[in-house]
Amino acid sequence: MQRTLIAEALAADNPCGDITLCGWVRTRRDLAECSFIELNDGSSLSGMQCVVEHGSAAYAALGAANTGAALQVRGALVPSPGKGQRWEVQAGAITIFGLADPQIYPLQKKRHSDEFLRTIAHLRVRTNKYGAAFRLRSQAARAVHDFFHERRFVLVHTPVLTGADCEGGGEMFSVTGPAGNEDGRRGEFFHRPCHLTVSGQLEAEALAMGLGRVYTFGPAFRAENSNTARHAAEFWMIEPEMAFADLRDIMELGEGLICHVIDHVLACCRDDLRLFDAFVDKGLVERLAGMAAKPFARASYAEAVRILEDCGKNFVYPVVFGMDLQTEHERYLAEEHFHRPVIVYDYPRETKAFYMRANDDNETVAAMDILVPRVGELVGGSQREERLERLTARIAELGRNPDDYWWYLDLRRFGSAPHAGFGLGFERLLMLLTGIGNIRDVLPFPRTPGSLEF
Ligand code: 4AD
Ligand code: MG
Numbered sequence: 001m002q003r004t005l006i007a008e009a010l011a012a013d014n015p016c017g018d019i020t021l022c023g024w025v026r027t028r029r030d031l032a033e034c035s036f037i038e039l040n041d042g043s044s045l046s047g048m049q050c051v052v053e054h055g056s057a058a059y060a061a062l063g064a065a066n067t068g069a070a071l072q073v074r075g076a077l078v079p080s081p082g083k084g085q086r087w088e089v090q091a092g093a094i095t096i097f098g099l100a101d102p103q104i105y106p107l108q109k110k111r112h113s114d115e116f117l118r119t120i121a122h123l124r125v126r127t128n129k130y131g132a133a134f135r136l137r138s139q140a141a142r143a144v145h146d147f148f149h150e151r152r153f154v155l156v157h158t159p160v161l162t163g164a165d166c167e168g169g170g171e172m173f174s175v176t177g178p179a180g181n182e183d184g185r186r187g188e189f190f191h192r193p194c195h196l197t198v199s200g201q202l203e204a205e206a207l208a209m210g211l212g213r214v215y216t217f218g219p220a221f222r223a224e225n226s227n228t229a230r231h232a233a234e235f236w237m238i239e240p241e242m243a244f245a246d247l248r249d250i251m252e253l254g255e256g257l258i259c260h261v262i263d264h265v266l267a268c269c270r271d272d273l274r275l276f277d278a279f280v281d282k283g284l285v286e287r288l289a290g291m292a293a294k295p296f297a298r299a300s301y302a303e304a305v306r307i308l309e310d311c312g313k314n315f316v317y318p319v320v321f322g323m324d325l326q327t328e329h330e331r332y333l334a335e336e337h338f339h340r341p342v343i344v345y346d347y348p349r350e351t352k353a354f355y356m357r358a359n360d361d362n363e364t365v366a367a368m369d370i371l372v373p374r375v376g377e378l379v380g381g382s383q384r385e386e387r388l389e390r391l392t393a394r395i396a397e398l399g400r401n402p403d404d405y406w407w408y409l410d411l412r413r414f415g416s417a418p419h420a421g422f423g424l425g426f427e428r429l430l431m432l433l434t435g436i437g438n439i440r441d442v443l444p445f446p447r448t449p450g451s452l453e454f
Contacts, residue, residue: 001072007043009077010087016077019089021048022097024126025069027109035062037091039073042125045132045271049080049088058091068100068107068126114441121445121454129279132272133442136265137430143264144217144238144426147257153213153240158200160219163192164408166199167353168398171222173233196221199423200239202355202408205384208241208419209411215240217426225449229438230327230375230428234447241421247357247366247383250420251343254370254379255296257424258341258432262292265433273434281435287373288433290340297338301347301364304329307337324351330369330376341372354394355408356382368422375431381422388412 003020023041033054040047050073052059058075065071072095080088106120107127117124124130148155161175173196177189200216208214220237240253265273266289277284299307308319308329313336317326325333325344333342345368346359356365370379385391391412395402402409430442440446445454 003072005043006039006041006046006048009048009089010044010046010085012077012087015079015087018074019077020072020074021050021089022070022072023047025065025067025071026126028066035059037062037071037073039071040126040131042131042135044135045128045275046085049082049085050075050091051088052091052094056091058094061094061096062091063096065094065096065099066102066105067109068102068105070097071095072097114438118440118446119453125444128275130441132269132275133430133434133436134444136269136272136434137442139265139268140261140430140433141217141426143261144257146264147260148215148240151213153215154207154211156204156207156211156214156216157218158197158203158207158216158239160197160221161190161194162197162203163190163194164202164405165195166197166202166355168400169198169222169224171224172196172198173221173223198222199237201241201421201423204239204241204421205419206407206411208243208421209415209417212243213240220423227449228327229440230431232427232439232443232446232448235439235443236426238424238426239421241419243417243419245383245420246418247345247368247420250381250383250422251298251345251368251370254368254381254422254424255341255343258370258372258378258429259292261429262288262433266292276434276436284435291372294340296370297340297342299333299338299342299344301325301344304333304342304344307333311337322348322350325369325377327376330371331374334371334376335373339373341370341378344369344371352382354398354400355384355391357385358390358394366420370424372428372432374435374437375428377425378428378432379422379424381420383418383420386412386416386418388416 003022006021006023009019021039023039026038026040026047029036035052037050038047039050052062073089073091075089075092077087078090107123125134175194197220199220204214204216216239219234221234224231273285305319305321315328346364347367349365352365352367356367359366366383368381369377372378392402395405427439427442436442
């Protein structure tokens, strides 16, 4: 079907005698001599105003079409005498594809709550806010790929079905094979237990130990029963892994990635960001520009704990050295103490996963988290333990069987080398970029405990 995208028509340099647009009616206003249709096709925040003269063939075709109806409008692109838009379309012919009964169409002209819109996730993308959120999501993903390709990282696709537990949190979904198989023999399909991956890291490490620099960008699954605004059961993670690299290298890489994506959306999503700035999070654009312009702060875990102990704030979870930092602590550090993102490094080994490289003090590991305002932890990464004996001992110490990790340990047997990587939660990055406060609202079809409707 030949048509011009509304985004392209709005950006036209000259009037144009004949143009075909398709889209959904956002609003219809009927005046004495004509009707105004605001048509939106998802290509931009702004729609195109279409003017339909009463008595014309187009008007007859328009009939009772109202908000939500899908139409094709053919006509002339002309300068608009009205305020707020440069062009409008004088409708010459209209074709209706599908009507939407105004009595039952769930999207009314008023503002709906995010909670209500989650119950109609199949339709909410037709609102300004969610259209903007998913366009921005697309641009952010593109910026991620550009960033890595410019640095010669190889995109790798790690498996979704896995037998390995990467993080060791016991938060994995198990996969039981053919539906309807109720004989209780779980894992039979693969002759061993199978899970949805929590992270592609272990496989990415193997690929990095041959390709040098790799990254994955795919879904990860966590059965954490935590109903928070920043946890989803299915989310997308970006995981770079670099051979011949240490903790400092991935701190720089993580900071560079975040700033690159911010710069890209500031340049390419101006209209959509203006909407978030006006209706979701005042001052967002200025804050993002400031964030990308200034180096992130850095603090060791020990320094971070000292700051938290001395700050005089009453936290729900009191801070003691050795604990895992909670969101309230992470947010305090980024929002109230450093007033910008902060990279916290050298965490106590007991709070972190088995694969992280032991520091010489034997108490901490070469881990780093990037904490950002409003979100808390955005990135978690580490230098990996490349010493075979240390890694084998750590796995055994945690009560696991090193034989289960035979191929992962092989990477340390054959040509082991220092290497490091991180995971960045893509939805948390989108929360930072849009100011949207709930992870459910940056995912098109969020999966959270008790919620699997769509
Ligand atoms: O800190 P995490 O658990 O690290 C890993 O999985 C490592 N294997 C990554 C690596 O080194 N390759 O998770 C990484 C990031 C977190 O910082 C957070 O942004 C995001 O993934 N994340 C979640 N996002 C949404 N919902 C959840 N349930 C998340 N769990 C983690
Ligand atoms: Mg983490």
